[in-house]
Amino acid sequence: MRAIDHHAWTNRWRDWHPVEKGLPAIGLLTLTLILPPLTTAPLVLAGVMLTTVYGAGIPWKTLLSVLAAPATFLLAGIPFLAISIDFTSGFALTFSPEGFQLALQTMIRALAAMSCLAFLILTMPLTDGVLLLRRMGVPAGIIELILLIYRLIFVFAERALTGRQAQAGRLGYSRLDRSVRSLGLLGGNLFQRALEQARRLEMGLMARGYTGELRVLTPRWKLSWMRLAVGVAGVSLTGLASSWLARGLL
Amino acid sequence: MNEPLLAVRDLEYVYPGGVAALRGLDLRIEQGRKLAILGSNGSGKTTLLLHLNGLCKPTRGEIRLEGQPVSYDHRALNDWRRRVGLILQEPDDQLFAATVSQDVSFGPLNLGLSNADARERVREALEALRILHLADRATHTLSFGQKKRVAIAGVLAMRPEILVLDEPTAGLDSHGVTHLLGALEQLHEAGATLVFSTHDVELAYAWADDVAVFHDGVVLRQGETVAMLSDRELLRRARLRCPLLLEVAEALGVEVSAASPFRSREALLVLLQERCAGQG
Ligand SMILES: Nc1ncnc2c1ncn2[C@@H]1O[C@H](COP(=O)(O)OP(=O)(O)O)[C@@H](O)[C@H]1O
Ligand SMILES: [Mg+2]
Numbered sequence: 001m002r003a004i005d006h007h008a009w010t011n012r013w014r015d016w017h018p019v020e021k022g023l024p025a026i027g028l029l030t031l032t033l034i035l036p037p038l039t040t041a042p043l044v045l046a047g048v049m050l051t052t053v054y055g056a057g058i059p060w061k062t063l064l065s066v067l068a069a070p071a072t073f074l075l076a077g078i079p080f081l082a083i084s085i086d087f088t089s090g091f092a093l094t095f096s097p098e099g100f101q102l103a104l105q106t107m108i109r110a111l112a113a114m115s116c117l118a119f120l121i122l123t124m125p126l127t128d129g130v131l132l133l134r135r136m137g138v139p140a141g142i143i144e145l146i147l148l149i150y151r152l153i154f155v156f157a158e159r160a161l162t163g164r165q166a167q168a169g170r171l172g173y174s175r176l177d178r179s180v181r182s183l184g185l186l187g188g189n190l191f192q193r194a195l196e197q198a199r200r201l202e203m204g205l206m207a208r209g210y211t212g213e214l215r216v217l218t219p220r221w222k223l224s225w226m227r228l229a230v231g232v233a234g235v236s237l238t239g240l241a242s243s244w245l246a247r248g249l250l
Numbered sequence: 251m252n253e254p255l256l257a258v259r260d261l262e263y264v265y266p267g268g269v270a271a272l273r274g275l276d277l278r279i280e281q282g283r284k285l286a287i288l289g290s291n292g293s294g295k296t297t298l299l300l301h302l303n304g305l306c307k308p309t310r311g312e313i314r315l316e317g318q319p320v321s322y323d324h325r326a327l328n329d330w331r332r333r334v335g336l337i338l339q340e341p342d343d344q345l346f347a348a349t350v351s352q353d354v355s356f357g358p359l360n361l362g363l364s365n366a367d368a369r370e371r372v373r374e375a376l377e378a379l380r381i382l383h384l385a386d387r388a389t390h391t392l393s394f395g396q397k398k399r400v401a402i403a404g405v406l407a408m409r410p411e412i413l414v415l416d417e418p419t420a421g422l423d424s425h426g427v428t429h430l431l432g433a434l435e436q437l438h439e440a441g442a443t444l445v446f447s448t449h450d451v452e453l454a455y456a457w458a459d460d461v462a463v464f465h466d467g468v469v470l471r472q473g474e475t476v477a478m479l480s481d482r483e484l485l486r487r488a489r490l491r492c493p494l495l496l497e498v499a500e501a502l503g504v505e506v507s508a509a510s511p512f513r514s515r516e517a518l519l520v521l522l523q524e525r526c527a528g529q530g
Contacts, residue, residue, distance in 0.1 A: 005388075005390075006391075009387075009388045009391065125348070125388065126348075127348040127349070147347065147348055148346060150348060151345070151346055151347065151348060151389060151390065154390035155342050155390075197342075197343070200338070200340070200343040201342075201343050201344070201346060203300070203305050203338070203343070204338050204343045204344035204346075205344070205346060205356075206305060206331070207303060207305060207331060207335070207336040207337075207338070207344075207405070208331070208335075208344075208356055208357040208360060208404060208405060208408065209328055209331055209332065209357060209360030209361065209408070210356075210360065211324075211328075211360070214346065214347075214356070215356070215359045215360070216347050216352040216353065216355050216356050216359065217351065217352055217355035217359070217365060217368055217369060217372070218352075219349075219351075219352075219386075
C-alpha cells in the first residue's frame, strides 16, 4: 500500500492529465474483455507492463509484486477448471483439454485486465482518480468523504504502527495469546483515538471557517492532445493487431 | 491605556466532564507584539487558545475584539476566525486534504474568494513559510516539521491580524525551530500580532516581547518579558524555572532590562570573551 502510493505520487507521469492515463487504460481493459483472449491478452499484458516500467518509470519489482497476489489466486484456480471429476463409474479424475483451454484463457485475460488496473493505481494517486469521478458528475459529498478517508488512513496507519511497536517493545507479541490480547487492546485504543481525532480535526477545520463543506482548489491539469492521441493510437493498434492475429490463427 | 486588540476578562471554562480548566483569567493581546503564554503542562494553555477564536464558548467571562464584546452567532464567528487565526499543536488535527496546496486553499475558499485569488493566497502563504517547493506534495509524505509549516500556511492564507500558535516548537529539532521562528519573525515584522503558548521558559525569554505567566487556569501576571521572568517568586508559584541566560547574567552581575536585553547565546559568548580578555 505504502509502495503503491509512493509511486503514484512520484512517477514520471505524475503530472499528466488523468484522462491521458485513464482513457488508454480503460480502452485496453475493454479490448481485453471483448476480444478473443489468447491473442489480445498477451499483447495487452506486455504492452501495459512495458509502458508502466519504461514509460512511467515504475520499478519491475513493484509492478510484479502488485500483480503477484491476483496471479497466485488465478494459478490456484487452474486445476479446478482443467480437471474434471467424474462420478459415473465410481470416482475418476480426468484431464479435460477444453477445461484447460478455458482455464488458460480466463487466467491470461484476468491477468491482462489486472495489469491495466495496476498501471492506473501505480501512476495516478487516488486523489486524481477521484477528481476524475467528480468531473464525471459524482456528488461532491461522496468525493469529499473518499478524500478525507484517504488522508485519515495514513494518520491511523501511523498510529497503529507506533502503537504496535510500543506493545512489541513491552513483549506484547511474544506469545500467541498475548498477541491476540495486544491486538484487541490496540484496536480498541485506535477506535477511541479515531473518534478523538475526528473531534479535533473538526475544530482545526472550524478555525479555518469550516461550515460543512470541504472545498479545495483542484489541480490545473493541461490536457495534452498529443499524448492522448498517442494513447488512443496505441489502444487501436493493439485492437487491430489482435484481430489480425486471431484471423491468422483460427 | 489603549484598548488592546483582543481582551479576555474573568474567563472561566469547565469541560463537560467537570474539569475546571480556566478559572477566571484576564489576558490582553496588544497590537503588533509577540506574546508568550507560559505555563507548565496541563495548566490550561490549549483550552485558553481555543477561546481566542471562539472554538470554545466560555462558561463565564467576556472576550472583546477591538473593544467590542464578541458574539457567537454564525456571521460574527466567521469574521472573528478570519481575524484571529489559530494553529493547533498537532498538524494532523488540521491538515485534511491530500496535497499541500489543496489544503492551504481551504481557508481562502471559505472566505469566498475566487479560485484565482485563492491560488494567489496559497502561493503567498507557502512563500512566506519558505515551502513553495512542497506545493504539490502529498500531505502524508511530509515530515513533522514540514506538516507544521503547512498547517501555519493554511491559516496564514486567510491573512489573519492575530496569529495564535499552540506550542509551535514542540516536536521540532533545533534546525526546525530556527527555521520556523525565522519565518514567524518575518511575519511579525510585516505587522502580524503573534500569540503563542509554550512551557519552554528559554523560548519565551529569547523570543517574546511580553509574557503571560499561567498556572492552573489563571494568568498569575502579564507584562514585559524580562520583568516577568526575573521575578523568582512568580516563577516559583507557576512551577517554572528561571531562564538559563538570565541566571548567568545575574551571576555575572550584568544588568538586564527590557531596554538592554541579553537574550541570545551570541550575546552570552561575547560577554564571556570580554570578561576572559579582561582577566587575561
Ligand atoms: N477534551 C477535554 N475534556 C476534559 N478535560 C480536558 C479536555 N482537554 C483538556 N482537559 C483538561 O483541562 C486541563 C487543561 O488542559 P490543556 O488546556 O490541554 O492544558 P495545556 O495545554 O496547558 O497542557 C487539563 O487538566 C486537562 O486534563
Ligand atoms: Mg496544550
